[in-house]
Amino acid sequence: MVRLITHNLLACHAKGCTTNNFPLKLTDIKLALREADFNPDFLRGFLPRIEWDALVQASREIGDTSLPSERPEMLDDDLLKQLHRVLLEASHSHEGSMTCPNCGHVYPISNGIPNMLLAEHEIG
């Protein structure tokens, strides 16, 4: 359920945690593949909103090394298909967690759904 396209948009929002709070580090992730419709227009349109370095780092954390380390200038069919798979088809199926690289706050993933709530004293 939570896919890397969504992970790429989540930052730690704990009180006072404003720098180096992205990307959240994925741990204890069990990977599942879920087929999704391939839509090159969507991928081209969405790519400007992706933080490339964070995506590459996250994809390596889940054991996928297919993406180039530098943001590609040209999007050929092969690369679009790789992006489709990494961003939209690989999902963290069940339990796991995401940890803030700055403050260490742990956001649990339960039944594939990240819990981003903070306790009252942690809210900025």
Next chain:
Amino acid sequence: MIPTPDLSHLTKEDYKRVYEPAEDTFLLLDALEADADAIRALAPRVCLEIGSGTGIVSSFLGQIVGASDALFLCTDINPLSTACTARTGSQNKIPIEPLVASLARPLTSRLRHAVDVLVFNPPYVPTYEVEVDAAQRNGGISGSWAGGTDGMQVTDAFLRQVDGLLSPLGRFYLVAVKQNNVPKIKNLMSEVFALQSEIVLQRRAGSEHLFVLRFAR
């Protein structure tokens, strides 16, 4: 005619703890349907619904936009709601991404000026202030309706984030009731954030006079 999303997978047990679609929900669906051509013309890439409950609204939006044409993000403070949202997405073949979160908090820094369609059917019922604080903290079903003074306590907190989230051509749909003071909301958004608004639809349902407002730059 866009079909109402299938909710046959949800039961009475679910509706004890997750807001069951009611007149306000259906007015919002009707407003989105009335705007369907304009929404499609935006070619939205990021849709975000706050307080998604059963997930019926984002599933409907997914049918308008196209399941693979956008990312459909949903937040809710109630984990049971996010689970229902995920199930409703699967049932209607819309790949919705639910997050247990308050408003858009974990997304605001990365989705700065990036949300094309933003939707919020807030807890708009006027209640005592203490009631809304407790309701939001518990993440239970009362959090889906208890709105505090003027029913605006949760909505007010979100209105301040809308400008930061909306993409240049993005639009924000908000459900309100008469007691929320619709002219005051419209003025605030226009004067403070330069977001103009229109009433897409309004309807009387029992004792409630419901509105769907649309905001854009």
